[in-house]
Amino acid sequence: MPLSRRLLLALSETPWLRAHAPRWWFVKRAATRFMPGDTLDEALSAAEALHEQDLDVVFTELGENVTDIAQADTVTAHYADALARISHSGLNCELSVKLTQLGLDIDADRSFLNLRSLVELASRRNTRVWIDMEQHGYVDRTLTIYRRLLSEFQNVGVCLQAYLYRTKDDLSSLLPLGGGIRLVKGAYREPATLAFPKKRDVDANFLQLAGLMLGAVGSPLAPLLVFGTHDRRMLDTIAREADRAGIPREAFEFHLLFGIQRAEQIRLRREGYRVRVLISYGEQWFAWYMRRLAERPANVLFAARALMPSRRRRGGASRPTTSGGRIGGTGKAVGSSTQTWASHTNEVSSGASARSGRMDSARFRNEQF
Numbered sequence: 475m476p477l478s479r480r481l482l483l484a485l486s487e488t489p490w491l492r493a494h495a496p497r498w499w500f501v502k503r504a505a506t507r508f509m510p511g512d513t514l515d516e517a518l519s520a521a522e523a524l525h526e527q528d529l530d531v532v533f534t535e536l537g538e539n540v541t542d543i544a545q546a547d548t549v550t551a552h553y554a555d556a557l558a559r560i561s562h563s564g565l566n567c568e569l570s571v572k573l574t575q576l577g578l579d580i581d582a583d584r585s586f587l588n589l590r591s592l593v594e595l596a597s598r599r600n601t602r603v604w605i606d607m608e609q610h611g612y613v614d615r616t617l618t619i620y621r622r623l624l625s626e627f628q629n630v631g632v633c634l635q636a637y638l639y640r641t642k643d644d645l646s647s648l649l650p651l652g653g654g655i656r657l658v659k660g661a662y663r664e665p666a667t668l669a670f671p672k673k674r675d676v677d678a679n680f681l682q683l684a685g686l687m688l689g690a691v692g693s694p695l696a697p698l699l700v701f702g703t704h705d706r707r708m709l710d711t712i713a714r715e716a717d718r719a720g721i722p723r724e725a726f727e728f729h730l731l732f733g734i735q736r737a738e739q740i741r742l743r744r745e746g747y748r749v750r751v752l753i754s755y756g757e758q759w760f761a762w763y764m765r766r767l768a769e770r771p772a773n774v775l776f777a778a779r780a781l782m783p784s785r786r787r788r789g790g791a792s793r794p795t796t797s798g799g800r801i802g803g804t805g806k807a808v809g810s811s812t813q814t815w816a817s818h819t820n821e822v823s824s825g826a827s828a829r830s831g832r833m834d835s836a837r838f839r840n841e842q843f
């Protein structure tokens with residue numbers, strides 16, 4: 475793992491920064507690139523704008539590792555309210571939650587009950603709740619809770635991380651159980667004893683696991699299959715392999731994060747794939763934002779640009795970024811290594827959004843697409 479990534483992930487775990495950095499205006503201004511705002515209202519407005527592009531959404535209120543059970547209950551109540559509001563809005567919107575946000579660090583049973591109440595509500599409202607996957611120490615407990623829920627509900631899904639060596643076994647055991655599986659590469663700092671340290675191996679494993687998932691299409695109790703990535707090489711390979719196997723495009727979903735690869739989101743939807751955009755909102759965004767920076771260290775430049783005086787920023791905004799111009803480190807199992815960075819114009823316009831410091835949904839609606 476490159477030093478820059480390790481450093482950013484280490485910073486994301488620093489309690490002092492988690493507590494203080496969200497109050498620093500310049501960090502907040504930079505973070506707005508990836509979120510429409512702090513509130514559910516702002517998330518709903520962004521969802522409406524995405525709906526106009528025929529894109530569905532997943533909401534997540536940012537926060538993790540709560541240390542007080544009352545806080546976990548407050549988060550649960552917030553999500554219950556969100557489910558009611560989503561239902562009234564008529565938007566096709568799911569939830570994604572972290573178990574440590576629902577109290578897993580304090581009381582596993584309580585976090586299960588909190589999540590169960592949300593899944594039950596979501597089932598009445600005909601929608602789904604996804605469980606994010608956190609650091610490796612949470613994987614067993616997360617999967618235990620997921621399996622427990624599956625014995626009662628099908629409108630629940632779990633995230634699996636391709637960087638963990640164990641994930642192939644986890645996936646094989648979960649595929650025949652229904653529910654939902656969202657495959658991602660993995661966003662945390664993990665030891666080489668547990669996770670592939672090299673990106674090319676993570677990519678190769680992601681595609682291998684994606685192949686296993688596509689192989690489950692059509693089997694009894696196949697889960698809802700989701701590929702959560704912005705990596706065009708992954709997206710294109712999965713699409714191509716699914717086409718080759720005669721799998722209908724609506725048999726699986728692609729999920730991408732709000733503010734990242736927007737042109738891809740629209741392109742995939744226009745080509746007939748089901749696409750959801752994960753919208754994060756809330757005040758506890760620091761650790762999450764640092765993970766976004768770590769995923770693409772060039773994002774640090776966008777963050778720095780957000781701090782520059784407006785005239786200089788305007789000049790800079792017209793230049794396409796060249797970092798990440800090629801997707802490097804081909805995994806053995808995948809195709810071309812020379813795919814060019816296709817969405818710099820979107821990245822630039824999102825840089826412009828970040829510069830406003832605060833997101834105004836109406837303005838965002840115009841800028842985003």
Ligand code: FDA
Pocket residue numbers: 605606607608633635658659660661662702703704705706729730731734735752765766767769770773798801
């Ligand atoms: P990768 O990091 O390989 O980058 C490929 C290309 O994608 C980059 O060159 C760039 O073009 C683009 N890109 C990727 N990240 C970017 C960024 N932050 N900004 C700008 N461009 C970027 N992780 C986890 O551990 N637990 C979880 O529960 C989830 N949940 C989740 C849900 C959804 C819907 C998504 C899309 C992702 C997650 N993740 C996650 C995060 C995931 O593990 C991973 O860290 C990121 O998706 C980055 O990996 P990619 O596969 O997108 O591309």
